[in-house]
Amino acid sequence: MSDLRLPKAGIIEVVPSILSADFAQLADELAVIESAGVSMVHLDIMDGHFVPNITIGPPVVAKLRQHSKLFFDCHLMISEPDKYIEHFVEAGANHITFHIEVVDEPQKLIDKLHKLGCTAGICVNPDTPVQRIEKIAPLCDMVLVMTVHPGFGAQKFMSEVAKKVIKVRKIVGPDIRVEVDGGINPQNTPTVVSYGADTLVAGNAIFAKTDRIAAINAIRDAAK
Numbered sequence: 001m002s003d004l005r006l007p008k009a010g011i012i013e014v015v016p017s018i019l020s021a022d023f024a025q026l027a028d029e030l031a032v033i034e035s036a037g038v039s040m041v042h043l044d045i046m047d048g049h050f051v052p053n054i055t056i057g058p059p060v061v062a063k064l065r066q067h068s069k070l071f072f073d074c075h076l077m078i079s080e081p082d083k084y085i086e087h088f089v090e091a092g093a094n095h096i097t098f099h100i101e102v103v104d105e106p107q108k109l110i111d112k113l114h115k116l117g118c119t120a121g122i123c124v125n126p127d128t129p130v131q132r133i134e135k136i137a138p139l140c141d142m143v144l145v146m147t148v149h150p151g152f153g154a155q156k157f158m159s160e161v162a163k164k165v166i167k168v169r170k171i172v173g174p175d176i177r178v179e180v181d182g183g184i185n186p187q188n189t190p191t192v193v194s195y196g197a198d199t200l201v202a203g204n205a206i207f208a209k210t211d212r213i214a215a216i217n218a219i220r221d222a223a224k
């Protein structure tokens, strides 16, 4: 268990997703974003089953943990989250988001995460209605609304889908974080913030730029 805490809801956090970073230089990439003053990093975990792509597992998370004091926001795009949660927490995950599409008893998973000392998140895919998480969302620490179909970075932001954030914010109130993920950039940031998102995941908009710090600041400025 670590001392890192999920920042209080309502304060805008830009959360770089390392999916678009240089995977051969991850420790350096983390150091750069840490120097930009971010407090969280988004780790996309894909299993080649729930999504058609494969990324990293607990051993890589554990190695990254040795190089970073950032809050690890782990987004599990995997078919059997229950099977792997302990491993990710042990590896150093501070927050774990699982997808409602693959879980029958979400409350059990949320309780398990809390018992493990990890904050809990639930995620809805673009095609999944917000009603699916209506009851469970208030039990989470953060709710994630996908604004692209999960699996790959650098996809186009789905503006109609982003409106789901308004419903989610209404359900959870002001004290739970609402995160958006997929195609976030300085241009659409004012929109998602006006809908009620306070946690802005960005991969391509940061790591496709040579100056990652300037790219983070551009999103921060757009959120003001």
Ligand code: DX5
Binding pocket: 017, 018, 019, 020, 042, 044, 075, 148, 149, 150, 151, 152, 153, 154, 155, 181, 182, 183, 184, 201, 202, 203, 204, 205
């Ligand atoms: C997509 C991932 C995202 C992705 C976002 O499946 O969940 O976290 O890295 O990347 P961008 O910002 O490039 O859409």
Ligand code: ZN
Binding pocket: 017, 042, 043, 044, 075, 181, 201
């Ligand atoms: Zn993600």
